[in-house]
Amino acid sequence: MQLSSGGAMTGDEWTRCPECNVRIKQSNLEKHLEKVHDITKPVNSPKSKLRPLAITVVVLLILASASYILLKDDPEASNDDNGDDDEPDDTQYWLTTYEQKFNLGSGDDDWWVKYPDQHPSNGTDFTHPSWVLNNLDNKPVVVLVGAEWCPACKQQETDLAPIINDLGSDFKYIYINTSKDERTMEAISYDPTGKENSIPVTAIVTKAKNTQGDKTVVWHSALGATGEQWLRQYIKDAIYLHHEHA
Numbered sequence: 168m169q170l171s172s173g174g175a176m177t178g179d180e181w182t183r184c185p186e187c188n189v190r191i192k193q194s195n196l197e198k199h200l201e202k203v204h205d206i207t208k209p210v211n212s213p214k215s216k217l218r219p220l221a222i223t224v225v226v227l228l229i230l231a232s233a234s235y236i237l238l239k240d241d242p243e244a245s246n247d248d249n250g251d252d253d254e255p256d257d258t259q260y261w262l263t264t265y266e267q268k269f270n271l272g273s274g275d276d277d278w279w280v281k282y283p284d285q286h287p288s289n290g291t292d293f294t295h296p297s298w299v300l301n302n303l304d305n306k307p308v309v310v311l312v313g314a315e316w317c318p319a320c321k322q323q324e325t326d327l328a329p330i331i332n333d334l335g336s337d338f339k340y341i342y343i344n345t346s347k348d349e350r351t352m353e354a355i356s357y358d359p360t361g362k363e364n365s366i367p368v369t370a371i372v373t374k375a376k377n378t379q380g381d382k383t384v385v386w387h388s389a390l391g392a393t394g395e396q397w398l399r400q401y402i403k404d405a406i407y408l409h410h411e412h413a
Contacts, residue, residue, distance in 0.1 A: 180192055181321075182196060184199060184200065187203070187331070189327065190321060198332075199331075202332055203331060203336065265407050269404050271375060271378070271385060277387070278373075278386070278404075279293070280377060280384075285359055287361040293356075295386070302339045303373075306339055306406070307338045307372060307402070307409045308341060308371075309327075309371050309402060310341045310343060310357060311368075311369050312345060312366050312367055312370075313342065313343070314346050315344070317366055319367055323398075324342075330398055334403070345366060357388040358388065358390055365391070369389050369398070371388070371401045372385070373385060373408045373409045374408060375411075382413075385408070
C-alpha cells in the first residue's frame with residue numbers, strides 16, 4: 168500500500184513522550200509528563216528537596232495565622248460549611264457550560280453512525296476495530312494514522328500536542344505508525360473518502376444517543392492536516408457526548 172503526503176517540516180528540538188508517544192518540544196516534555204501523566208522529574212540534591220519544603224512550611228504558617236485572625240474577627244465565617252466556594256476540576260467546569268456543536272448525521276461535519284455521504288460505502292455499517300472499542304468504555308478515543316517521513320502527519324501531531332496538554336486525561340490517544348504498527352490497515356479504514364491510500368488520517372470516536380434514543384458508537388474523521396481548531400472542537404464535543412451518554 169502506498170501512502171502519500173505533502174509538505175516539509177524540520178524540528179530537531181522535537182521529541183516523543185515516552186508515555187503516550189505524542190510528538191512534543193523537548194523543552195515542554197517535563198511539563199507535559201507532569202501535567203498529563205502525573206510524572207515528576209526526580210531531584211537528587213538534598214538542598215533542592217529541603218528548600219521547597221521549608222518555603223511550604225513558612226507559607227502554611229502564614230496562611231494559618233491569617234485564617235485564625237479572620238475567623239476570630241468574624242465568628243459566623245467559621246460556621247459557614249455550605250461548600251459553595253469549592254471549585255470544580257477543569258473538565259467538569261467547562262462541561263457544565265458546554266453546548267454540543269455537531270449533530271448526528273451523514274454530512275461532512277456530522278457525527279457518523281454509518282459510513283458518511285462522502286464515502287463510497289455511504290449508509291452501510293462501519294466496523295470499529297476492537298482496540299478502539301476496548302478503550303471506549305472509559306473515554307473517547309482519538310486515533311492518528313501517520314509516519315515519521317510525512318510532514319502533514321508531523322503537523323497534525325504538533326497541533327494535537329496542546330490539546331493533549333489541556334484535555335489529555337479526558338480521552339485516549341492512539342498513534343498508529345504506518346511503518347511499524349500492524350493495526351495500520353484497520354486504522355486507515357477511518358479514511359472518510361474511502362481511498363485509504365493517504366495519510367494522515369485522524370479519527371475521533373465517542374458515544375452518543377441515536378435518533379431512537381439508544382446509546383451507540385459515533386465517529387468523525389478527516390484526511391490530511393486539519394489544524395488545531397478542528398481537532399479541539401471535535402475532541403471537546405466527543406468528551407461532552409461521552410460524558411452525557413456513556
